[in-house]
Amino acid sequence: xxxxxxxxxxxxxxxxxxxxxxxxxxxxxxxxxxxxxxxxxxxxxxxxxxxxxxxxxxxxxxxxxxxxxxxxxxxxxxxxxxxxxxxxxxxxxxxxxxxxxxxxxxxxxxxxxxxxxxxxxxxxxxxxxxxxxxxxxxxxxxxxxxxxxxxxxxxxxxxxxxxxxxxxxxxxxxxxxxxxxxxxxxxxxxxxxxxxxxxxxxxxxxxxxxxxxxxxxxxxxxxxxxxxxxxxxxxxxxxxxxxxxxxxxxxxxxxxxxxxxxxxxxxxxxxxxxxxxxxxxxxxxxxxxxxxxxxxxxx
Amino acid sequence: xxxxxxxxxxxxxxxxxxxxxxxxxxxxxxxxxxxxxxxxxxxxxxxxxxxxxxxxxxxxxxxxxxxxxxxxxxxxxxxxxxxxxxxxxxxxxxxxxxxxxxxxxxxxxxxxxxxxxxxxxxxxxxxxxxxxxxxxxxx
Numbered sequence: 001x002x003x004x005x006x007x008x009x010x011x012x013x014x015x016x017x018x019x020x021x022x023x024x025x026x027x028x029x030x031x032x033x034x035x036x037x038x039x040x041x042x043x044x045x046x047x048x049x050x051x052x053x054x055x056x057x058x059x060x061x062x063x064x065x066x067x068x069x070x071x072x073x074x075x076x077x078x079x080x081x082x083x084x085x086x087x088x089x090x091x092x093x094x095x096x097x098x099x100x101x102x103x104x105x106x107x108x109x110x111x112x113x114x115x116x117x118x119x120x121x122x123x124x125x126x127x128x129x130x131x132x133x134x135x136x137x138x139x140x141x142x143x144x145x146x147x148x149x150x151x152x153x154x155x156x157x158x159x160x161x162x163x164x165x166x167x168x169x170x171x172x173x174x175x176x177x178x179x180x181x182x183x184x185x186x187x188x189x190x191x192x193x194x195x196x197x198x199x200x201x202x203x204x205x206x207x208x209x210x211x212x213x214x215x216x217x218x219x220x221x222x223x224x225x226x227x228x229x230x231x232x233x234x235x236x237x238x239x240x241x242x243x244x245x246x247x248x249x250x251x252x253x254x255x256x257x258x259x260x261x262x263x264x265x266x267x268x269x270x271x272x273x274x275x276x277x278x279x280x281x282x283x284x285x286x287x288x289x290x291x292x293x294x295x296x297x298x299x
Numbered sequence: 300x301x302x303x304x305x306x307x308x309x310x311x312x313x314x315x316x317x318x319x320x321x322x323x324x325x326x327x328x329x330x331x332x333x334x335x336x337x338x339x340x341x342x343x344x345x346x347x348x349x350x351x352x353x354x355x356x357x358x359x360x361x362x363x364x365x366x367x368x369x370x371x372x373x374x375x376x377x378x379x380x381x382x383x384x385x386x387x388x389x390x391x392x393x394x395x396x397x398x399x400x401x402x403x404x405x406x407x408x409x410x411x412x413x414x415x416x417x418x419x420x421x422x423x424x425x426x427x428x429x430x431x432x433x434x435x436x437x438x
Contacts, residue, residue, distance in 0.1 A: 140413070143412070147414060235412055235413060236415075
């Protein structure tokens with residue numbers, strides 16, 4: 001039954017259609033009933049200026065909702081129906097929401113529950129929004145860092161050591177963020193660790209998925225092959241820095257992160273595209289399990 | 300087919316200049332040097348006009364009996380000068396424009412190299428490779 005407002009619950013008594021009351025019901029609608037975009041849709045209006053974040057809404061049909069048209073916020077920062085667009089939800093600090101994924105339509109529309117509690121919701125937002133940061137800025141920043149180190153130390157070996165140390169410091173902190181965002185469980189053996197590093201960690205932070213090859217017979221060494229390394233876009237090593245390991249920071253990160261989960265490993269570059277090889281290859285070797293820091297009570 | 304490609308810095312000194320065949324290099328250096336005057340004239344003629352993509356390309360600077368010289372200036376006043384063989388009449392304006400665009404893209408890649416200091420001569424292998432491909436591509 002078409003009503004003037006879209007509420008899906010009974011209004012309080014005395015309420016008449018057309019009254020300007022907040023449109024109740026849905027977690028999908030938070031606007032005044034008279035101007036509610038859901039109501040407008042039902043009246044046949046397919047677009048209008050009633051918007052959550054100030055944008056005009058447009059009517060979209062969600063494939064998953066069998067013909068139901070929802071008022072959609074076309075703003076770039078928005079990813080949901082007008083009344084509950086992410087901009088509003090973030091501002092309200094919502095703990096859960098229904099995220100309607102617009103990308104990939106018409107075939108890939110997905111309505112999923114964006115369940116998050118407390119600070120995790122902030123992290124989840126950060127996770128999806130950080131994809132939009134410019135990778136060029138990241139590459140240029142890393143390049144500036146390496147060249148400044150070269151000028152300061154003037155000796156390639158020292159620079160390599162410094163990069164490794166810096167990477168180590170990053171790694172011991174990054175592992176916490178990684179474990180919080182990825183929710184992977186404890187790895188049972190080194191092979192699982194290798195898989196997690198390549199498929200989850202590298203994907204999450206650098207957006208690439210290296211492949212794992214060259215397992216040693218004892219199963220304690222493997223190679224990560226990176227076809228393209230985002231740190232070295234545009235970089236060409238000059239001849240006077242031929243022994244510089246430009247991406248040594250990555251080795252330090254791997255070493256530091258794994259040390260925090262009780263694994264002592266060694267990571268080094270065996271092939272580097274900057275030096276003329278076809279791919280970049282990092283050799284990881286498992287040294288031993290770190291047992292010292294179990295608290296006394298657990299033994 | 301480009302016989303000479305030059306990249307001139309804002310202060311009018313060459314960052315990169317390469318020509319084939321390599322015998323008469325001095326002649327090409329001289330041609331590029333004289334073309335700088337024409338470039339400056341064209342830039343000042345534009346005055347305060349908004350610089351958009353079209354105006355980065357300056358077009359034919361001047362023709363000689365054997366060669367034609369084309370120019371392109373970036374927003375940072377770095378100039379690209381290209382000398383092509385006059386006998387090669389098949390080269391149309393669009394092709395010259397696309398060659399300049401490729402040059403510009405390679406130049407920005409060189410600039411992004413953290414080991415390159417702006418103002419140095421360009422010694423990048425990738426840039427060399429791209430210029431070589433431009434010089435021998437259309438024969």
